[in-house]
Amino acid sequence: MFEYLLPVLFALFLWWFSTGVVIYLDNLPMRTFRWSMIAGTIGLVIGLYLIAVSSADKSAAGAYLAFTGTLLVWAWVELSYYTNYVTGPRQTPCPEGTSGWRRFKLALQSNLYHELAILLLGAIIFALTWWDGNRVGLWTFLVLAWMHESARLNVFLGVRNPNEEFVPAHMHFVRSFIRRRPMNLLFPISVSVSTVALVLIIQQAIAPGVDAHTAVGLTLVATLMALAILEHWFLVIPLPTAMLWSWGLQARGNGSCFDVDVVMGTLGSGKTTFIRRLLGSESSADGHDVVLISDFSDRGVDAAVLKAEGAEVINFVDAGGYSSLHKELAEQLREISRDNTPQRIIIEPSGPRDAVAVIEAMRSPAVQGLIKGVRRFTIVDAETFQVDYSRNPDAMRSELLNSPYIVVNKIDRVGEEVLNTVASTLQELNPSAICFYTRYGDIDSEQLRRMTYQRPMQEDENSMEADDAARFDAEHKATREGETWSSVLEGEFDVKLLREFLDEAAAGNFGDLERVKGIVRLHSSWVRFDLSGGRVGMTAFTPYDDEQPRVVVIGEGAVTQSHKIEQALRSCLRTSNNPSDAPQRAVALSS
Structure with a gap:
């Protein structure tokens, strides 16, 4: 019995520990990823060496060496993916509403290099082991690859508990392909086929007259297969699996505290210009501001404009629904606070739906204690305000009601009568807001001093709610995609x-x-x-x-x-x- 118990315990520990190490390294600050990949690549070389030197060793020790070497190789596969070194040519989220083969094609583009790396390493391990007697490394890699692809396809098709908390914030484009649903047609097939394979492996491992090498090797492989099947069941059973590797998730840390400026407004109202003025007139104490832009395209121009001004810009291109966006933003804010240590984060949402998500993200437990204060601005184009308001009154009213500070821009392009109409409309919509009238988004230092930060959880009766996001989703989709x-x-x-x-x-x-x-x-x-x-x-x-x-x-x-x-x-x-x-x-x- 001991000859079977020891490999079970060995495989169980190595699976749990190696997974935890990868999770820990993936959630460290991004500046450490280079060193993690160097260490992981050294582990990859050691793993391939162990597989090679044990390929002719048909002892129990040879089985342990091959199994250990393969897990080192697989650790590199996972590490290179979640540090975003080996993913795919597409680094942007899946557009909302995309389905069928187009969604699969986009997912493949986001993971192509990762899949090719698995095929290449599989071919190398095949070449190292096939012609000799010890194929434990090959069987181990095949089990890992099979169950890995099965789990990814099931998450892609939709499961109840996709464990997205394990996906680091810098891999936000991966989260857009995750789908939540009670079950999909592939899941029972995956589990059934894997369970049958597990039974056959166990039968071979305990067959009469089996030698020690075969018994140990197949027991290691069978244990790994059983753990992989268990992980599949975790996808549909809402259990707190994060507790297994809570020590790995602790690498995310708490981050540094920061202020937040949210700059909202209609398309072309001058949000980016206002941010440029904001950066130039009111730099933080150490000059370290981060601008987070939700642009309309993965080729967005606004980020380039701000970078040219010397700003540190992080561009997230959202394509998911509100329910995932505000969670994604909360994780991204936490990661920025840890990796970039900003004094202030300036956020430019692309529309009212994104604005709601930003405000909800700032209420998230993930950033509690990190945000010192919040200022919310809405930029109004004086020239187009009446047309914009008539086209989409709900969206504009929601943004204006939610802004203590309203900047009426481009006043040089309208006459006094039009400007008075804009002013009276704003006064009627939000009488408590402070309005500033500018050309080219120019705010002087005296005006900025009047714009004080509010506590992050400070609420008012006009605060945006999640229901607003649902109402604006259709409009957002039409603008952002079609x-x-x-x-x-x-x-x-x-x-x-x-x-x-x-x-x-x-x-x-x-x-x-x-x-x-x-x-x-x-x-x-x-x-x-x-x-x-x-x-x-x-x-x-x-x-x-x-x-x-x-x-x-x-x-x-x-x-x-x-x-x-x-x-x-x-x-x-x-x-x-x-x-x-x-x-x-x-x-x-x-x-």
Whole structure:
């Protein structure tokens, strides 16, 4: 009996301990990941060496060596994935509402390199063991790979308890593929096939006359298979499995305390410009501010603009529903506080649904004790306010009611009568709010001193609630997915032709576009362009390291007219016959 008990206990301990170590390393600050991967790669080499040297050893000791070596190899597989070193070419969440084969394709793109690494290591282990007598390492790896893929597919299809608390915040794009449902059709097949395989392995392990090597090796493999089946049952049975590796999750730490500025507003109202003024006029004590942007595309331009100003920008591109977004944001805030130690985090939501999620995230237990104070701003475009309000009164009312400070921007573009109408409307909607009237989002230091921070849990009768998020989900989806197109813009552009394209877009030649913004390379300089509210703006731009020229188009026609837009942009490319770009720079700077 002892010859079977010892390998069971050995496999159980090594599985529990190695899993906990990987969880611990994955949840350390991201600056430590390089050293974790170096250590993990050394472990990978040692593991392959143990598999190789034990491949001809048909003793019990050879079985233990091969099993241990394979778990070291598998630890590298998991570590490289959850530190985001070996994942896939797509690093953005799954768009909300995506289903079927498209969702599977996007998931595969997010995990492609990880899957290829498993295949490659499996082939290496096969080559090391197949021609000799000790194949414990190969069987162990096959069990790990089979049950790993089975668990991932079940989580992808939907389970009751997906254990998403084990996914680090920096892997937020992975969480968007997790689906919660009571059961899926694959689960009973996975568990049944694995259970049959487990019974067959046990029968071989306890067969009469079996040698010590086979008994130990198959017992190790059978124990691992049993644990993997148990992990599958944990996916549908709501048990507190995190308790098994609570010591690994403690690596997340508590982080440092910080203030939060939430800057809300409609598309094109000047939120990014206001944040730039905020950073320039009111830097924190040690100058360490982090800007968290929810952009409309994985090629978002706003992050590049703020980076060019020297800000530390973290860009999350959300595509999940509200129920997952506010949890994801809470974890991301906690991770930022630990890894970046900011004095202040400035958050720019992309719409009312995201704004609700931000406010709910700040109430989450995950960040309790970390947030010192909160300021909430809503930026209003004086020129388009009446149109914006008539189009979406619920969304604008919700943001305005939730903001102690309202910044009425672009007042130089309207007359006194229009401005008075805007002011009276705001006064009626939120009489307790303090309003500031600006051009270009410019707030002076005296005005900023009047904008005090509130306690993070301080509530008022106008506070946004989760019900608001549900109401705005449909609008959010239509704006974020169906009416957004983006593309990389390679080559050198002619600034005059680019302006002509923007004038055509403003005239409605490509549909009812609300926003066209991007950054492009000229002959020896860069320019940033922005079409908003029918107005075209072009300014000189200083690119960040490895900046990528790109465009984001938002509005009705952004997708249906994307081919026409792309062709028009290509026609703006500079040719060898074009004159020097010196006058182009002058035009860009004067626009």
